[in-house]
Amino acid sequence: MALRKAQPRIREFALIRTLARRFARHNTQLIRGIGDDAAVLAAPAPGWWHVTTDLLADGIHFDLRTASLESVGYRAAMANLSDIAAMGAVPRYVLISLAIPSEFGTRQVVQLYTGLMQACRPRHVVLIGGDTSASSTGLFVSLTLLGTTKTGRALFRHGARVGDDIYVTGTLGDSLAGLRLLAQMPSTRPVYRMVSPLRASHKKFLINRHLHPTARLAEGQWLNNARQATAAIDLSDGLSGDLRHLCEESRVGAEIDLGMLPISAACRAYAESRRLDAALIALTGGEDYELLFTAAPVKRATIARHARARGFHVTRIGTIRSRLFGIRMNTPDGTLKPIPNMSYEHFR
Amino acid sequence: MALRKAQPRIREFALIRTLARRFARHNTQLIRGIGDDAAVLAAPAPGWWHVTTDLLADGIHFDLRTASLESVGYRAAMANLSDIAAMGAVPRYVLISLAIPSEFGTRQVVQLYTGLMQACRPRHVVLIGGDTSASSTGLFVSLTLLGTTKTGRALFRHGARVGDDIYVTGTLGDSLAGLRLLAQMPSTRPVYRMVSPLRASHKKFLINRHLHPTARLAEGQWLNNARQATAAIDLSDGLSGDLRHLCEESRVGAEIDLGMLPISAACRAYAESRRLDAALIALTGGEDYELLFTAAPVKRATIARHARARGFHVTRIGTIRSRLFGIRMNTPDGTLKPIPNMSYEHFR
Numbered sequence: 001m002a003l004r005k006a007q008p009r010i011r012e013f014a015l016i017r018t019l020a021r022r023f024a025r026h027n028t029q030l031i032r033g034i035g036d037d038a039a040v041l042a043a044p045a046p047g048w049w050h051v052t053t054d055l056l057a058d059g060i061h062f063d064l065r066t067a068s069l070e071s072v073g074y075r076a077a078m079a080n081l082s083d084i085a086a087m088g089a090v091p092r093y094v095l096i097s098l099a100i101p102s103e104f105g106t107r108q109v110v111q112l113y114t115g116l117m118q119a120c121r122p123r124h125v126v127l128i129g130g131d132t133s134a135s136s137t138g139l140f141v142s143l144t145l146l147g148t149t150k151t152g153r154a155l156f157r158h159g160a161r162v163g164d165d166i167y168v169t170g171t172l173g174d175s176l177a178g179l180r181l182l183a184q185m186p187s188t189r190p191v192y193r194m195v196s197p198l199r200a201s202h203k204k205f206l207i208n209r210h211l212h213p214t215a216r217l218a219e220g221q222w223l224n225n226a227r228q229a230t231a232a233i234d235l236s237d238g239l240s241g242d243l244r245h246l247c248e249e250s251r252v253g254a255e256i257d258l259g260m261l262p263i264s265a266a267c268r269a270y271a272e273s274r275r276l277d278a279a280l281i282a283l284t285g286g287e288d289y290e291l292l293f294t295a296a297p298v299k300r301a302t303i304a305r306h307a308r309a310r311g312f313h314v315t316r317i318g319t320i321r322s323r324l325f326g327i328r329m330n331t332p333d334g335t336l337k338p339i340p341n342m343s344y345e346h347f348r
Numbered sequence: 349m350a351l352r353k354a355q356p357r358i359r360e361f362a363l364i365r366t367l368a369r370r371f372a373r374h375n376t377q378l379i380r381g382i383g384d385d386a387a388v389l390a391a392p393a394p395g396w397w398h399v400t401t402d403l404l405a406d407g408i409h410f411d412l413r414t415a416s417l418e419s420v421g422y423r424a425a426m427a428n429l430s431d432i433a434a435m436g437a438v439p440r441y442v443l444i445s446l447a448i449p450s451e452f453g454t455r456q457v458v459q460l461y462t463g464l465m466q467a468c469r470p471r472h473v474v475l476i477g478g479d480t481s482a483s484s485t486g487l488f489v490s491l492t493l494l495g496t497t498k499t500g501r502a503l504f505r506h507g508a509r510v511g512d513d514i515y516v517t518g519t520l521g522d523s524l525a526g527l528r529l530l531a532q533m534p535s536t537r538p539v540y541r542m543v544s545p546l547r548a549s550h551k552k553f554l555i556n557r558h559l560h561p562t563a564r565l566a567e568g569q570w571l572n573n574a575r576q577a578t579a580a581i582d583l584s585d586g587l588s589g590d591l592r593h594l595c596e597e598s599r600v601g602a603e604i605d606l607g608m609l610p611i612s613a614a615c616r617a618y619a620e621s622r623r624l625d626a627a628l629i630a631l632t633g634g635e636d637y638e639l640l641f642t643a644a645p646v647k648r649a650t651i652a653r654h655a656r657a658r659g660f661h662v663t664r665i666g667t668i669r670s671r672l673f674g675i676r677m678n679t680p681d682g683t684l685k686p687i688p689n690m691s692y693e694h695f696r
Contacts, residue, residue, distance in 0.1 A: 037435055055446070137486060140490075
């Protein structure tokens, strides 16, 4: 029942038909996609379903003054794919809900979906449903992603044991550096135009890492199926915060070697150009969508060998300690300090 | 990465812990609920999953000046339960995402969840996850509900055949009448205070039907398991619109007898008191969350007998016709007219 009737810029059912035609695909286990009261999926054999959902708000998670609708869609999908990667699961189905501002037409909605499906389609994730609504204010995007594993096989946050090695995939801090570069671009803040002596290729790399992150699905699935990891989480809030979540769920502490954090040449150059501490950017920067995982020390050689063979970038950065030890970091000056809780929370 | 840092009225992780403690429950097939990157569910045997999602926006789907947070939550959950009812499925799990205005504290969020869980808990639907975010504007609520059926058993919109009877459960139009009564309540519009000569019990009934609708889960499950219905849809947009959806998906037409629409005594009294046509309210009013279903005429006696035995309120209101016939209604003056498409669409 509409309490407020917006301008008829978009008719809901016509929009859903357009989106279904352009973006929906079928697979053999999808009994019914868009077009009924619910999507219907066959679970042909025993197995585990993994379900994750995210709600993204205009002005909180994205800023349409600096980000394109494609990149908002792409990053929203990738954040959910990363959650599925951290479970070691295979992503299967996505539902997309939008609250759409009155100034949007079909073109804007299609742009957003294009970004979403650029992230989903190469991973064979099928769009099966969602909801569209008017918004009397900004754009809100809600995603639900469903993945599968075999029964009994998943990477949880709670499995880390004292003595386990701590690893991360990829490099850390790139996304934060990229976001800061974007925020200083001429189009939005002309006053910063000449500040950065950073190489164009480094800039491009960092901005791309922010706008087009990559969920580590293959890495997560390998760690899960080959039973290499004891626990895993994806780095969405930043290492300092997400390591804390993993430690809380596993009831353990951790010791990280700050000098071992994997940092890209571009992020180091960015830090130098701004006289910032690259390790601090790596420690606290969010939205890298890399995986943080733990594994028993006996797995060290196997993990190194398989990572090389499969082209996975994996770095050992520390050790799981007892809960009493707390969550600490070895700094380059040789002291052991508590890791500050500087993770991003949406309510701060 | 926060682009805009709201006041620290609520800390996200503390809030999630509070909500998980108060509202999450376990069941034997829930491997992992709140607290990991994704919820994990066991599908112990072959079967079908039914997934539906809804996004509700402040000022579009609800108005916090007239509706309590409990009733917003309750109605949001019931709308999704109704979709699952229309599939003939058993609702199992719910994920709830909120974008929360800065003026909300934990108390308001708990009120909303209380309403949501008042709808979910008596149906044994378990809260398994969600997301919380700040909102720089109003409240947005996104729900995802998962249900199950046996493999091969579901009520789709596309199964209606020419000659099938058309039925609805319950009575139609009550929710719209209740909404209009609420909109005229003294607290919001004092000018209407003395208009209605409607009995207090009728008022109460209609307002309750709007604020506390009931998804027809038992009816849907029975129709599905006993293979009585050929197609079904829930009445969220209103009979005129939802019948159209069912006919489009089934590629058929329909003939409805306006005089047979089930209308409550309260709704009739409301219509009289406002000099409105009760049948028109029943035809177009949304959010009744009754079921519209079709069944072969040979099932007529079985359906009537079982409905009586189980206490289901079911009314036959018309017949499925060919697509060429269109979607028409027999009016009390004996003429056959096209049913106007007056269904509510969120973009109108």
